[in-house]
């Protein structure tokens with residue numbers, strides 16, 4: 001299928017001005033001031049905003065939760081929830097409950113989403129250490145299972161973790177790195193960072209040993225506290241990527257990240273379908289909500305309306321996660337990249353979503 005998107009205000013995420021985009025099959029063929037295209041549909045996007053499809057690198061696509069017993073298990077995600085949020089690339093993960101949830105179900109869900117038209121990957125593992133795997137080995141999972149892009153979400157500094165030792169964590173990162181090298185993938189370990197006192201000490205100590213590159217360690221929930229975010233700034237300044245679970249409460253950290261000039265090493269993810277539990281001092285569950293993928297762009301939109309730089313915010317859900325995940329053809333609107341595009345109206349509301357060149361949401 002060939003068609004042209006004409007005259008939209010294009011953020012690649014960098015603002016390029018009004019551009020025409022020629023799309024052929026699943027690729028962006030051409031990006032230019034004006035494209036005279038003798039064939040294919042022409043969509044007039046004058047006055048619209050055109051941005052790269054959003055990448056959500058941490059979603060419990062097959063459901064999550066369970067920290068309050070069976071009734072608190074959360075539902076799996078629907079395709080419409082994903083595309084209505086402008087997400088065209090998603091990475092599925094398991095969380096606390098890796099007894100009633102398993103990698104086979106996670107894989108099946110990711111395949112279903114791919115067959116519906118978006119790009120999907122999964123992390124092998126879950127909160128637990130040693131990690132659950134398909135083949136009994138992190139390296140084999142990365143090399144033999146195409147959808148496996150890394151390991152996660154491995155819990156550290158959390159009362160629900162397996163209380164892993166530093167050595168155990170280092171071995172997981174080392175295996176992810178070698179599995180990534182052999183398979184040509186990112187081999188990234190997505191760490192669930194809890195509210196424990198050790199925060200990301202393990203990761204900073206691995207960096208101190210100066211052997212395993214920072215890019216293999218990707219801590220999430222880094223906006224859980226000011227102290228944790230401060231450690232995150234340190235980690236980012238050493239070349240690591242830090243991830244915030246999107247919510248309007250994160251605006252202060254987004255602002256600091258831009259001010260500290262570490263926004264290029266920051267991403268946001270939604271923790272969609274994950275449980276958002278609140279525990280009391282006594283460790284008992286007080287309440288439990290369910291994450292929604294819609295927070296991803298809603299947080300960018302909210303922060304932009306608060307005056308934060310739109311291009312820098314946009315990078316955190318497009319170009320930056322593409323870098324973390326090693327997805328060379330994603331995260332930017334440029335010739336040769338996958339045609340993953342979101343069309344916004346002048347109020348920055350999502351009007352259309354294109355995934356691999358096909359409209360998955362229109363109007």
Ligand SMILES: CC(C)C[C@H](NC(=O)C[C@H](N)C(=O)O)C(=O)O
Nearest residue numbers: 064065095096221245274275276
């Ligand atoms: C960042 C906070 C608000 C939510 C966070 N959620 C998860 O980690 C996912 C959850 N445990 C699940 O398995 O579904 C948390 O529990 O700390």
Ligand SMILES: [Zn+2]
Nearest residue numbers: 153192193221
């Ligand atoms: Zn988590």
Ligand SMILES: [Zn+2]
Nearest residue numbers: 095153271274
């Ligand atoms: Zn999660």
